[in-house]
Amino acid sequence: MGTLILFILFSVLFAPATSTNRTLSNGLSLSSEKPEDVLTSPNGVFSAGFYPVGDNAYCFAIWFASRTSRSQDRTVVWMANRDQPVNGRKSKLSLLRTGNLILTDAGKFTVWETNTVSISSLELRLSDAGNLVLRTLGGGSLWESFDFPTDTLLPQRFLTSDTKLVSSRSQTNYSSGFYKLLFDNDNVLCLLYDRANISSRYWPEPWLTPGQAQRFVYNSSRIAVLDSFGNFSSSDKFTFSSTDYGQLLHRRLTLDYDGNLRLYSWDEEGEMWVVSWQASQVPCIIHGVCGANGICSYVPDIGRKCSCLPGYKMINHTDWSQGCEPEFDLSFGKNKFDFWLLSYLDYYGFDYGSYHNFTLAQCKELCLGLPECKAFQYTFSREQGRSSCYPKTLLMNGHRHSFPGSFYLRVPKKNLLKLLSNANLAENIGLNCSSVGPLLLERVYLKNRVNGTVKFMLWLVQPNYIKWVKLSLIVSILTHL
Template sequence: MASALDNPLLFLLVLLFPLSAMAQTNGTISLGSSLSTSDNSSWVSPSGYFAFGFKPVADKNLFLLAIWFDKVPEKTIVWSAHRGNLVLYGSKVELTSSGQLVLSNNQGQEIWTAQVTTGSATSAAVLDTGNLVLLNSNSGITWQSFDHSTDTILPSQILDMGTTLSSRETETNYSSGKFELRFQTDGNLVLYTTNLLTNYLYNAYWSSGTAGTNSQMIFNQSGYIYLRQTNGSVHNLTLGNIVSTRDCYHRATLDFDGVFRQYIYPRNWAGESWSIVWSVPSDICTAIAESIGSGACGFNSYCILDYTQRPRCYCPPNYSYLDSSNTFKGCKPDFVPQSCEPGGSGEEPRPQFQMTELPNTNWPMSDSEGYNSKNEDECRGRCLGDCLCALAIFTGVNCYTKKLPLSNGTIGTGTTKALIKVPQGNSTSQFPFQREMCFSFLEQEGI
């Protein structure tokens, strides 16, 4: 058989063939291999289940260095380097000749490096488990993405105590969000909200209740997630029977909305979405309830679960989203609040206010005053007569006036009624969520 050396044209093609592609002919990524945003290539696992490379995000000129499910149509991302920081066209990642995995921006500046803890790497690989590994000359792992999880864990992954998962900021923004899943050093698995500006940790809104008993959190190769206890017993998080990983891809993700969910996706299916196996907490809207922080949604908004049991955030009448592209950021009043300055001659007349209602809605953490009142008109009057009152909650027995900003807003069943202060003659629909919920129902029914 003729070799490439016998054919000058073939020899030239071999020389020009990308090194990154040649490095993967046997599943191993050799030193000197690189990927660029311009070559549209990736390093893939032996069976092609996972790929590592630059993923375009939101803009053709913005990329995320990530690992994703490569055989799922939506190419679901499970890990990202440099925690969600996007890079521009012209950036590159390289497994250098010294055994370092380095991300450089389009100016050639190193902005992220996989910190090898022991020895130096002589090769790398993307495994069929979704784990990116750097290997030494003895095929020992010197660094792995499984030790630096972002928001997702995969079958065969083990988390030690002290490990934290952080949600994304939004569904399409892979920077760290305000929710954390912590496998604490006391053995308790806990969900928290945090203040992104100060890193202040709010109270937990869910926990496994297993402090003092666990040593590892395991996502086994059969698709079950459990906490292995020090005495050898297990505390299952995945309940009941589950579809085998032979038939379905599995992942567990702390989603941007604060819910930890386990998902499956059939391996031989061309559908568009993952199915939820289980999730905690069951109702994120009511799970977060404390005196500081905004709750599941942003300040001045309220939370409701849609038909898929995912939270949606809505604004009260005459309020609008701070950011229409991110409804979880909260709402602002679309009017000048009632003034507390006394009226006087020569001044512009102050606008008059009225109360509009939202049934079964409450912001339980924003009380300014409480009154014994069985009369709704009296409750309305209490808020109208208080220049600092933004709304009142009437329970049929008591009246509670609320001040801005409003937090932990929820809507449910019962007799509680929110009475919202708005300018006279300028009231929007009292039920702003109904149209969207109606379309959600039609979508569910396939109409």
């Protein structure tokens, strides 16, 4: 009889949690092998459990799943191990008796933990607001997911100086991307393109001072919050209201993989998310979208598209963020190069300097004398009688628009006429960068611990002969006659 009681007690203490449990207690765990092992908020709006992100690859996540939504419609709002998925077998989220919450990969490696310690009994609970909270039975909080957001801000969650939103890598790859929402050193809430050797702000518009952008810098509190009625406010005096402001709806502010910050509202009747505000109305001004030496253009009803500069080719045909590389030799030699005029093309940033009242010939000589100069932009105002020369050391953030100036690309003389006469030059390999349509991704868990390996399978080839390229060819030929 005593043995039976001990067996029952042991089974209760160490049994895994199931979907009927709303909390996870000390000594218990959730298993990646059991889809029913989830925590659910009391209102049934949010669930937390192992979410598939690839072939035998899982992340512990919180997702939105209202009672009215279809079972396959899961919108992830938080992830614990977005950059290191775990195996679908023998992986667990466990609340140790020491008070530490850990995620183990295949029962061997700890890939994520809260680093909490407590001698008191604890419970892990998912709140109605979508906050995963590790707390004492008395209600004291030791850790909560709201303090460690990924790409989404939910109502009642504060964005502070210690937190930031980081976009996903792509529409189907949940690992960390290149875009961030954070407070900068001027206490201004901003959007940042940030990768290994390149970092640039693109919202508010970087050419505006904080005052011109109507931001208030004399406040070091650095805090922003969204409410369920659709109002957002920040300590730098930036505020906005959703187009459906005033309605009590499920909402989320998400920094999407394309670099745009969007507020979504849940449409109960249509069972879908609807964009009710977005930071940028011009998708091509978002930095880094087409990588170095790439050109962004916006096509109505299709969306944002990328192409390479003439004489350049894509580095990776599945990833525009890696940009393009030259098909000719760019090693320095002042007398080796000439320039190709490309109209309606602008590259923001990465100027060697700004030189005023330079003639076009002086600007060309300046760029030819700089080994790092890849191109230059030249503007002239007849009204002001003023010219400006901007040598470019890196060709990033390029896009087509009615730019009031000219762009001159440096190319080797021996290649210039060949490029001008090459009909294939007008063929631009394009990618529809809009959020419409699925992207195929295989994200496989690897036993050798190189987690998160991504294999993209994207393809889309655009038509030939863009009009602006034709115009540039004609202008360039006439200037060399």
